[in-house]
Amino acid sequence: MPPSFPPAPAGHRASSLTFDALVHDDHEDEILALPEPWTAPPRPPLPLIASIVPLIGAVVLWVVTGSPMMLWFALLGPLIAVAAQVDAARGARRGRRRAEADAATRRAEIEACIERRHVHERRRQWAHHPDIAAIAADDAEIWRATPERADVFVIGRGAVPSSVRTSGGGSDPDSLRLRQRASSLADAPVLASTRGGAVVLGPDPLAAAVLRAWVMQVCAIVPPDVLRITADLSGEHSWAAHLPHCDPRFHAQRTLALVSPGGAVPDADIVFARARPGDPLPPRCAAVVTAREPRVAWLEAAGSRISLSLEALSAEQAGAFARVLDQRAELTWAGDVGGAAPVMLGDVLAEGSRAASGTLAAALGRGEEGVLVLDLVSDGPHAVVAGVTGSGKSELLITWVLSLSATYSTAEVNFLLADFKGGTAFDCLIDVPHVTGVITDLDGTGARRAIESLRAEVRWREAVIARAGARDVRDPRVELARLVVVVDEFAALLGDHPELHAVFTDVAARGRALGIHLILGTQRITGVVRDNLLANCPLRVSLRVTDPADSRAILGVEDAAALPGGESGRGRALVRRAADVRCHSLRVALSHQADVDAVRDRGGAQPKRPWLPELPREVSLAELRTRFPDAPGILLGLADEPARQHQGPVGVDVTDRGILFLGAPAKGKSNALALVASQAPGDVVWVPRSAEHTWDVLSELVDRPPASGTMVVIDDLDTIPPRFGAEYAPAVVELLEEVVRGAGGRGQLVVASAQRLTGAIARVADLFPHRVILPMASRGEHLAAGGEAEHYAPDAPPGRAIHRGVPIQVARSAPRERTESVALPFPEWSPEGLLTGFVARRSPAARQALSQWQRHGVIVCGVDDYAQRAEVSDERVLVVGEPDEWQRHWRLLTELRGEHDFVIDASCAPEFRLLAGQRALPPFLEAGRGRAWLLRAGADAKRIVLPTD
Secondary structure (H helix, E strand, O other): OOOOOOOOOOOOOOOOOOHHHOOOOOOOOOOEEEOOOOOOOOOOOOOHHHHHHHHHHHHHHHHHHOOHHHHHHHHHHHHHHHHHHHHHHHHHHHHHHHHHHHHHHHHHHHHHHHHHHHHHHHHHHHHHOOOHHHHHHOHHHOOOOOHHHOOEEEEEEEEEEOOOOEEEOOOOHHHHHHHHHHHEEEEEEEEEEOOOOEEEEOOHHHHHHHHHHHHHHHHHHOOOOOEEEEOOOOOOOHHHHHOHHHOOOOOOOEEEEEEOOOOOOOOOOEEEEEEOOOOOOOOOOOEEEEEEEOOEEEEEEOOEEEEEEOOOOOHHHHHHHHHHHHHHHHHHHHOOEOOEOOOEHHHHHHHOOOOOOOOOEEEEEEEOOEEEEEEOOOOOOOEEEEOOOOOOHHHHHHHHHHHHHHHOOOOOEEEEEEEOOOOOOOHHHOOOOOEEEEEEOOOHHHHHHHHHHHHHHHHHHHHHHHHOOOOOOOOOOOOOOEEEEEEEOHHHHHHHOOOHHHHHHHHHHHHHHHOEEEEEEEOOOOOOOOHHHHOOOOEEEEOOOOOHHHHHHHHOOOHHHHOOOHHHHOOEEEEEOOOOOOOEEEEEOEOOHHHHHHHHHHOOOOOOOOOOOOOOOOOEHHHHHHHOOOOOOEEEEEEEEHHHOEEEEEEEOOOOEEEEEEOOOOOOHHHHHHHHHOOOOOOEEEOOOOHHHHHHHHHHHHHOOOOOOOEEEEOOHHHOHHHOHHHHHHHHHHHHHHHHHHHOOOOOEEEEEEOOOOOOHHHHHOOOOEEEEOOOOOHHHHHHOOOOHHHOOOOOOOOEEEEOOEEEEEOEOOHHHOOOOOOOOOOEOOOOOOEEEEEOOOOHHHHHHHHHHHHOOOEEEEHHHHHHOOOOOOOOEEEEEOHHHHHHOHHHHHHHHHHOEEEEEHHHHHHHHHHHOOOOOOOOOOOOOOEEEEEEOOOOOEEEEOOOO
16 A cells, blocks of 8 residues: 555645646746836926916906906916816826726736746646655656656755746835745745755754655655665664665666765765754755754755755655555566566567568557557557556557567658657657657647648648559558557647647548558547547557546446556556457556667668757758758748648848848847848948938938849838937838838848837838748737737747748858948038038037137138128138028028028027028938038038037
8 A cells, every 4th residue: 555645735736737738827928017106297387377367367357347356356367376286186196096006906917827827837846846745646657757857856845936027017015025926936846956965954853754755755756777775774764675776686876875863975876864953964965954843944055045844754654655666666677466477568579470561560568368469550540548547558658659669660650749748758769760759738839830740741641642643551652651649648638729639530530541540548538539530549448447438438348447456457458459349458568768778779760750840949041051052032041831841941032122020139130131131142231320321321222222133221120210300200211111112123122120110110111021020029019010929939049030920040140241331420521612601509519610610711700790791801701690690681691592601500400491491301410419401502401510629
């Protein structure tokens, strides 16, 4: 009998649970945005004029009418002023209450969301790293081949960093509390490395109980053929004598040493020690746990201190569970259970039938008449395997795969494995050459890709058979390896992706002719596998089930519900084929790592994968050119089309008019621009970041378009209009539209990037026929950019993008390929003619320019002074004045503007049209940088730079 353990706390489930079947947040990776603190609106100014007007009106009425009653109207002004201030204060208070109520509601929603995410995150962590109580509750977890469990153990439960992320909220106490709560996951497994060792300090009974829990946990995770315990079993560690890890028959390489207080620390891979408070700490123990009671303890490791509660086992509990592990070891390796020796796969394969052409015969174990062989071709083409948790269903599926892999080559059979009971059931088969891939419930995107590719595999096989002129895969003219799709927990797969039932039903109906076979494992049949799918699965295998209805549904009899439970019933099954009049008993053969190694060492030709691997996180342009030397046009990257089983180059042509890259910062926009620019067939025009140079370049592109084959590159397109202000922003947007709209007809390509599409830039973006959506900061921005919800991936690497609904990985551009031009500074201007007009307000920049010109021999005089002068000088004269002064001397203004150089300072921009007599916008000037417009003899304005000291 297994030992009795206290029930696991709330939120703590065994790792065999299917977590995607739980109700959880739709977007668990999204950052939770906390409401920002309320900001009071600015107080309105005191309405002085509104207060004075009634006073004046009352006095006027009193003077006109002579009635003293009219003077009462004088009170209206102050009353209106006071009422306006009171109303503004009242509105501010109302706005504050509303904002605080909305913020409180939002914080409550976020708090509930944090709690839900923490519950799911806690369950996932406990599923990946169960403690001894969870392992004892589900014996399927014993020695489960999960690589991430091999080198760590649960030292206790406590608060660990959480993956839930928050942003915003300011510094108010509620937001600080929510951020702190989101960042810490309570009641989670606190892990420690076994290789670092651990020591527990505390009262002897408590420390010994904690040490026993650690040892039993590690022994339940690591099998005895891998780990050996070295300790004195005659004293306080006598409870460990029943552990198979102490059995000398197992020649394990790794060792675990148990050290008592004051004992010497031997040379071992893992050291678990116990010490009393005040004693020197034993060496080779990186984790130090100090315990006062099971729920009051703390861990000191790597310079940090964590409060935690501990798991403790009595000597009786540890001894009972040690006997359970010993029985399991006997069953697995060399024992005797129920009067029948365990069946080993190597022995069964040695006795089983050999491979024959056109078959998929697998020796799965022993039956009443010897080795039982099931053939997916003659007995199938599809099979259903039922069994409750702990009955040995996963072991049966692994044995089936290994038996077929040992019998047939990779040219004859391949496997697609789907594990939807935690993601680790098929870890031991990853290196088998026949296995083309493993999909799990931990990767929803990968699962959908694989299933979409399965549809493509059906179409591809149909085409291959049709080209050969055959009817099915059995025709000798058809050279196709059979594909076996193995699903562990079919019910969980359908729970995550209910639309896939139709795909499996279609494959089941046509699989025999196409050489595709299904092996569907599930805990229950009733209500999970529909009749139209079950009808095409004549090969039925049932381990123990709890409901007689499930037994009748799969076998036609209730015998599977009568199979024994526990260790004695593990691996016992009933088999029924279409031609069988009764069920056959089967004792499933157990596989070992040596069986996997034997199949792996056989090797074989690389099989065709029914789906391609995911796109690489990085690909270079040189790699694309090497792989696809005939790819035409300008390459963007590598496209992924699982529905076509195709990964190939994607690109654009220089005559395609435009391509727009959208994405968050540091997600590959600049690299994409450099990548496209490096492949330009002609000149490359980089639009500078300076607003003045941007205006000049865009105007030049519109007025004098470059030659065909030219590429125009614009970085941060969405930041251009805000740099120009309210008057110039519409004009610069029109310039951008003209550049993009006219590029196609002129054989040019406009390449741009933006972070988001807002305002008028959204209108410009619609002109780009190609839009590449790189990773965005949030799902909302991804949708606003034109992406689809199913394509949003918050953890996508830089360069992973969507182009016309197809995922692509944008190629990496070599640093030397980017040759962006740098905008040159404008030269300083000085008066050249004998007479020059200058409009400027009194400012330091204007005074510096005038002083500089005077030092170079220019005579400076005011507008009024020059208008009164009669003589004409042969020296250079500069007439300067403010806008209103020039307007008083309109004749002089018209003369200078039409026949001489006339300069208008940037500070006089509001009066430019009046002073210049032009309706068109002049070139853009950046304020405060010593800029001005020059009108030469009535010509269009151009930008000049004023000199400085």
